[in-house]
Structures are given as structure tokens and as C-alpha cells.
Amino acid sequence: MSERPTPHPAAQHPENTTEVYAIHGAEPEVLAYAMAKYSRSALTLRESLAEISSQRAEQFLNTFYFQYGHRSIADLAHIPFAVEKLSLLAAICLVDETRWDGQERSTRYQDFRRSGWFTPELATKQRKLYTHAIEDLFKAYDSLSAGMLSALKRAIPQPESMKADSYERTLKARAFDAARYLLPLATNTSLGQIVNARTLETQVSRLLSSPFAEIRDLGTKLRNAASEPAWNVQRDKLEQLAGEGSVAADATTEILNELMPPVRTAPTLVKYAEKNDYQCKSRAELAQAARELMKDAPIYPAPIVDLLDDDEDLEVEIATSLVYPHCHYSYRQLRGAVASLTETRRNELLKLGAVHRGRHDELVRAFNAGHGFRFDILMDIGGFRDMHRHRRCVQLLQEFSDVHGYDEPVCPGQPTLAEAGLGEQYRDAMNAALAAYRTVCDSGEAEAKQSAQYLLPLGMRCRSLFKMDFAEALYIAELRSGIAGHFSYRRVAWEMYQAIATRHPALAGLFRIEDVNVPMDLLKR
Numbered sequence: 001m002s003e004r005p006t007p008h009p010a011a012q013h014p015e016n017t018t019e020v021y022a023i024h025g026a027e028p029e030v031l032a033y034a035m036a037k038y039s040r041s042a043l044t045l046r047e048s049l050a051e052i053s054s055q056r057a058e059q060f061l062n063t064f065y066f067q068y069g070h071r072s073i074a075d076l077a078h079i080p081f082a083v084e085k086l087s088l089l090a091a092i093c094l095v096d097e098t099r100w101d102g103q104e105r106s107t108r109y110q111d112f113r114r115s116g117w118f119t120p121e122l123a124t125k126q127r128k129l130y131t132h133a134i135e136d137l138f139k140a141y142d143s144l145s146a147g148m149l150s151a152l153k154r155a156i157p158q159p160e161s162m163k164a165d166s167y168e169r170t171l172k173a174r175a176f177d178a179a180r181y182l183l184p185l186a187t188n189t190s191l192g193q194i195v196n197a198r199t200l201e202t203q204v205s206r207l208l209s210s211p212f213a214e215i216r217d218l219g220t221k222l223r224n225a226a227s228e229p230a231w232n233v234q235r236d237k238l239e240q241l242a243g244e245g246s247v248a249a250d251a252t253t254e255i256l257n258e259l260m261p262p263v264r265t266a267p268t269l270v271k272y273a274e275k276n277d278y279q280c281k282s283r284a285e286l287a288q289a290a291r292e293l294m295k296d297a298p299i300y301p302a303p304i305v306d307l308l309d310d311d312e313d314l315e316v317e318i319a320t321s322l323v324y325p326h327c328h329y330s331y332r333q334l335r336g337a338v339a340s341l342t343e344t345r346r347n348e349l350l351k352l353g354a355v356h357r358g359r360h361d362e363l364v365r366a367f368n369a370g371h372g373f374r375f376d377i378l379m380d381i382g383g384f385r386d387m388h389r390h391r392r393c394v395q396l397l398q399e400f401s402d403v404h405g406y407d408e409p410v411c412p413g414q415p416t417l418a419e420a421g422l423g424e425q426y427r428d429a430m431n432a433a434l435a436a437y438r439t440v441c442d443s444g445e446a447e448a449k450q451s452a453q454y455l456l457p458l459g460m461r462c463r464s465l466f467k468m469d470f471a472e473a474l475y476i477a478e479l480r481s482g483i484a485g486h487f488s489y490r491r492v493a494w495e496m497y498q499a500i501a502t503r504h505p506a507l508a509g510l511f512r513i514e515d516v517n518v519p520m521d522l523l524k525r
Contacts (some may be wrong), residue, residue, distance in 0.1 A: 032077035077197040087118035089185040102193030107180040117186040120451035133436035140429035141182040149175040151420035178409035181459030204273035226270045281356040287326040302330035306376040307499035321366035322353045328403040331376040368394040371467035380407040382458035383488030393468035404461035411487035413519030481514040490516040
């Protein structure tokens with residue numbers, strides 16, 4: 001019998017040797033380099049990390065990221081940031097990224113009376129007016145919170161099965177839902193974000209290009225935070241032990257530098273993040289184009305949620321989307337004006353959105369077109385902040401202003417402001433804030449229009465355009481219509497569902513929807 005040949009090594013089938021391990025402690029840029037090496041080296045990640053220094057990582061990133069344009073490498077470096085004591089207005093701008101993950105202080109579960117507020121650069125007279133207006137809004141917020149809580153307790157007795165602290169906490173959250181309409185955009189908030197370095201770079205550049213001084217300063221601070229040594233909780237603990245005598249004080253510095261050297265999270269990947277001329281020049285020229293297009297035409301009435309038809313030319317959609325963020329007209333009214341343009345003039349508008357584009361600039365967001373579902377939404381700013389969290393869609397936001405008036409908090413099953421005896425107080429507070437807004441707007445101060453926006457309460461209406469696919473439309477409608485949600489965006493979610501059900505009846509049955517018109521159990525969360 002002949003001897004069986006030995007199989008070639010490649011033909012053997014060894015046991016599965018897949019290995020999975022978590023990584024902790026590597027600098028974000030070093031880790032990004034190590035992961036990028038998978039495409040260029042057979043080394044394991046452990047082996048790559050062992051041989052890579054921060055200097056080598058910087059050299060690699062300078063070559064492949066900046067010179068060769070391999071931007072996806074920065075997707076591998078994720079960096080956590082705490083951003084504290086910034087205005088609600090700045091927070092809305094900060095989180096306006098399609099690739100963003102984070103959490104912000106909730107207006108439902110936290111009392112914002114002691115948060116403080118941001119004050120822009122204003123001359124003495126306007127500064128006094130501004131401060132007085134903000135103080136009045138906070139007083140009204142405090143009064144409305146207490147008044148609505150009392151009204152809720154009168155209307156909804158505590159069930160025997162519910163603990164007193166749970167009852168109090170639940171109704172207090174409902175009261176804050178109504179009172180938040182009076183919080184000005186100047187109100188301080190705090191948030192945490194975990195973003196990759198590519199998102200951080202575009203975020204910093206966008207912030208530095210803002211017409212708001214606070215937001216430009218925020219961009220600088222964010223870039224500096226990525227370039228300077230990060231705060232290390234373990235290092236703080238070791239210094240604390242040294243102070244308690246658990247570690248010899250003279251050995252602390254040596255131990256820290258050896259075992260816990262200062263870590264700069266993304267000094268290489270954000271060092272070229274600067275003001276974006278493409279965005280700045282495009283914003284100015286498109287705003288001028290919007291003025292020329294509409295010629296001070298009156299703003300026509302429009303529904304709260306308008307599901308736009310999908311039979312328009314792509315060129316018309318893009319041109320309309322380009323001017324949409326730079327005015328206060330509904331999408332339909334703008335589209336009518338754009339569609340009436342000659343082909344030559346419309347093409348000039350399209351070119352205007354890209355003429356200043358640099359070598360590494362992504363097209364402005366308006367060019368994200370061709371989505372199946374496009375909703376033109378008019379809602380209060382507070383509700384928009386909740387809807388703003390949905391990242392699987394394209395969002396175009398118009399500037400905050402007094403053009404669309406304000407909403408009143410109305411929730412089926414909950415006492416109205418009138419029933420609580422708070423209606424007149426609420427309207428007086430809103431109207432006083434609007435009067436101060438208009439005074440600052442017309443003051444002739446530097447950046448007067450921007451400074452005045454901080455005085456606008458969250459109850460003011462703003463217009464935004466959401467573009468998405470069907471799966472995202474269903475997800476938003478289902479999630480935001482739930483009884484645990486705020487009544488402002490519950491109404492918007494319901495209108496989104498109704499619009500789709502009317503146009504696509506066969507899809508209506510796929511929604512697990514809550515009818516927002518049915519009075520709800522306010523003790524359910």
C-alpha cells in the first residue's frame with residue numbers, strides 16, 4: 001500500500017483561532033495608526049501597538065492623512081470630550097453633525113434656574129436690556145414650573161400604589177416640559193460627546209466659520225482640548241494618594257511620567273482645522289441669492305409638517321435646498337420660485353453652492369438630495385432640539401427668529417396654561433422677550449442679529465427640513481409618538497405618520513404608532 005501524501009499546509013483546516021480583545025489605554029492617534037496598519041502589515045494589533053511611538057504615528061498621519069487624503073484613518077480615533085457651560089444656541093450648533101454621539105443636559109429632568117446664561121459682547125445700554133430680559137424669562141420659567149406642578153397635583157391625585165417621591169418626580173418632569181418653553185437660547189447647558197477625529201476636524205472647522213462669536217470661541221477651545229494633555233482621572237487618583245501619604249510624594253512625579261504620561265488626544269489630526277472659507281463665502285452668497293429670489297415676498301401659511309412630493313427634478317431640489325437655510329420661507333414656496341427660474345439662472349444657483357469649494361472640502365449639506373421622504377417642519381425650538389438628535393437623515397435648519405411666532409405648551413390630558421391660571425403670565429413673558437430681541441436686533445451693535453437670538457425662548461417656532469428614507473421615517477414616528485415623549489414632538493411624529501399613511505396607504509399598517517390626540521396617563525413615563 002502506497003503511503004498517503006502529506007497535505008500542503010494551505011490545505012489543512014486547523015481549529016478556529018479567531019481572537020477578540022478590547023483595547024484600553026492607547027492614545028487615539030496611535031490606535032488609529034495601529035488599526036490602519038492592518039491594510040499594510042501582517043502584524044497583530046498588540047504587535048503594532050508595541051512598536052509604534054506617538055512620533056511615528058504623527059509622521060504616518062502627516063503623510064497619509066494630509067498629503068494622500070486618506071481621511072478614513074481619522075474615523076478610527078475616537079475621543080471623548082466634556083463641553084460645559086455653553087449656551088443652548090451654541091449647543092445646537094455644536095451637535096449639528098451627521099456623525100455625532102453624545103448626551104446633553106435634559107430640560108425635563110433638570111431645573112435650569114441656576115444654570116446661568118451666556119452674554120454676548122454688547123454696549124452698556126444693550127447689555128442692561130439683555131440682562132433684564134434674561135432675568136425676567138428665568139423668573140417666569142420658575143413661576144411657570146411651580147404653577148404647573150400645583151395644577152398637575154390638583155388634577156392628578158397620587159395613586160395609593162405610587163410612592164410619594166416617584167409621584168413628585170414624575171409630575172415635576174411634566175411641569176418642566178411646559179416651563180421649558182420660556183428658557184432663552186442664552187441658557188447655559190453642558191454636554192458630553194464621543195466623536196472620531198474626522199468628525200472633530202469638520203466640527204471644529206464649521207464652528208470656527210460661525211457668525212456667532214461664542215461659537216467661534218468654542219471651536220478654538222475644542223481644537224485646543226484635542227491638542228493639549230487630556231484630563232486623566234487615574235493620574236488625579238495617584239496625586240491624591242500621594243497627598244494622603246500612600247505614595248511617597250517625591251516618587252509621584254516619576255511614577256506619573258513613567259506609567260501615566262500626559263496624553264494629547266488628536267494633536268495631529270486637528271492641527272489644520274481652521275475657518276472654512278468655502279462655508280463662509282457660500283453662506284454669504286446664498287443668503288444674497290435667497291433675498292434676490294424672494295424679493296421680500298410675504299411668507300405663505302404652511303402646515304406644521306409637510307411631506308413634500310417627490311416628482312421634482314433633482315436640480316430643482318438641490319437649488320431649493322441651497323437657499324432654504326438662508327431665509328424663512330417654506331420649502332414649497334421657495335421651490336415655486338426656483339422652478340420659475342430659467343434653466344440658465346437655476347444652473348447659476350447650483351454653481352454658487354460649489355464655486356468656492358476647496359480641494360478637501362465636502363459639498364455643503366444642501367447637496368445631499370434624492371431622499372424618498374422630505375419633511376418641511378415648523379415647530380418650537382425646544383422640540384426641534386429633540387428631533388435634531390436623529391442622525392440617519394439630512395437636516396437643514398433655518399436661522400432662529402421671531403418670524404413664525406411662538407407655541408404654547410398644550411398636552412392632551414394635562415391642564416392648559418389657561419386652566420392653571422398661567423396663560424396671561426406666559427404670553428406677557430414671551431412678548432417681553434420678543435420686544436427685547438427686536439431692540440437688540442435693531443441696535444446697530446456688532447453682530448447685533450446674532451446677539452439678539454440668545455433672547456429667543458425655546459417656545460419660538462423654527463423651520464427645518466428633514467430628508468430621510470422610509471425606515472428612518474418609521475423609526476422617528478414610532479419613537480417620538482410614544483407617551484413617554486414630550487408633547488411637542490409627539491405632535492410632529494403623528495403628523496409625519498399621517499402624511500405617509502395618506503400618500504402610501506399600504507405602508508400605514510407597518511407603523512406601531514401612538515395616537516397623540518388621546519388623553520394620556522400623565523403618571524406613565
